[in-house]
Amino acid sequence: MKRLYPNSITLVLLIMLGACTSEKALEVEVYETSANGNQLKKRTTFPSGENTASIQLLPGETFQTITGFGGSFTEASASLLNRLSPENRSLILEAYFGESGAKYSLARTHMNSCDFSLGHYSYAPVAGDTTLEHFSIEEDRDDIIPMIRDAMALSKDGFKILSSPWTAPPWMKDNNDWRGGKLLPEYYDTWALFFSKYIDAYKAEGIDIWGVTVENEPLGNNNNWESMHFTPQEMTDFVKNHLGPRLESDGHDVMVLGYDQNRGEELKEWARVMYQDEASSKYFDGIAVHWYASTYDWFPESLQFAHEAAPDKHLIQSEACIDAQVPRWQEDQWYWAKEATDWGWDWAPDDQKYLHPKYVPVYRYARDIIGCLNNWVDGWVDWNMVLDRQGGPNWFKNWCVAPVIVDPEKDEVYFTPLYHTMVHFSRYIRPGAKRIGYALSDDSLMATAAQNPDGSIALVILNQGEEAKNLTLSLGDRSTQIDISAQAIQTVVFPNK
Helix, strand or coil: CEECCHHHHHHHHHHHHHHCCEEEEEEEEEEECCCCCCCCCEECCCCCCCEEEEEEEEEEEEEEEEEEEEEECCCCHHHHHHCHHHHHHHHHHHHCCCCCCCCEEEEEECCCCCCCCCCCCCCCCCCCCCCCCCCCCHHHHCCCHHHHHHHHHCCCCCEEEEEEEEECCCECCCCCCCCCCCCCCCHHHHHHHHHHHHHHHHCCCCEEECCEEEECCCCCCCCCCCCCCHHHHHHHHHEEEEEEEHHHCCCCCCCEEEEHHHHCHHHHEEEHHHHCCCHHHHCCCCEEECCCCCCCCCHHHHHHHHHHHHHEEEEEECCCCCECCCCCCCCHHHHCCCEECHHHHHHCCHHHHHHHCCEEEHHHHHHHHHHHHCCCCEEEEEEEEECCCCCCCCCCCEECCCCCCEECCCCCCCCHHHHHHHHHHHHCCCCCCCEEEEEECCCCEEEEHHHHHHCCCCEEEEEEECCEEEEEEEEEEEEEHHHHHHHCEEEEEEECC
């Protein structure tokens, strides 16, 4: 029997307990999304079959506390909502933040412009304004701020917001460009002040910023769109000597997450430098990571390394999307088919091609979230919540896929299977939940489990196979029989009884 974390003594005791007692019926609720057309369908009947796999939940084994799941407020998404009818705008926001929808609990947004903006802009446009007297978030008032406010009004439990800059304004950089370059040392204090003013400005709009990342993708993106470069030591010194003290002196109790780029060997390097000693790690509350280094490998060794380097700090997946791909419109089966590519399909070096095969979009999301959770990640954030049929708007024409696609000209909305995949996690694994252990007898299935603050347990199972699977689920001395369809993701809820 395969298990996530080995503890043979616990498993033997559970088996002995089951053999010595009469098992009781286990009540569960089962929700399934599958290639056969199920969309978060509540299943109540399960055909019997042979070769049943087993999953034993082990709530006595606890791991990280979950911060949340969600998506990103980008200018692209917010501007598209502004072009829809009020009914469809409300439909999408309810689907993401309302009680009937995904109940997103963690979100991200960008400070200054990014590639998913309508053009370049900065909140500090005046060159040489070292005290930021002309700082203004006016650019966000027509789109991002109203979208966040409307989402807040719908969210019963609320959600945390993580904000990330793609670049400082060009005048603060050594190349005087939106793309690439480094922050000039004489502007370190000004850039730290920029973060503080941003937090204050959003608070004045009734929006609390929970955390910031120091820089989106500090390793760069080949100068394609807004970016700014840091080495691990440069970022650590900036946070230790400038950003951390500024936020502290201004009374901002916000999370500061370092790195904010791909998992893998680079993550290990950044964790070593950020957490090299008490002084370097004092102002860091964790690390943010992205998934673009591979379409299917979540690099568990690097995630384990980052967690072990600072077990009490956050490890949050802050961005992911089906990138370098125009979305398919009203074509659910494409999202279950192995046809999608990513940037690496064409551009990765030969020795890294194996990390970028064609993949099933639904599997990429589900596999990555499960793999991340099982390796200490406590939050997982999708990229754009809404894009158009081209995969934009994006000033660089860096087309991508979002869980919700819209046609603003026809006022039409398409909830892709990626949306339903996100709901399987965000709706049922709530902030404050503890990931728990489990024993799984079938290597072809993937799973993760968490116990919510109300005592209920959510088990998420992914079946990538072409055949349905029969399952025996056990919790203590109770068990039940279910099945999961072929090519399906399933959330099983164990009520607190």
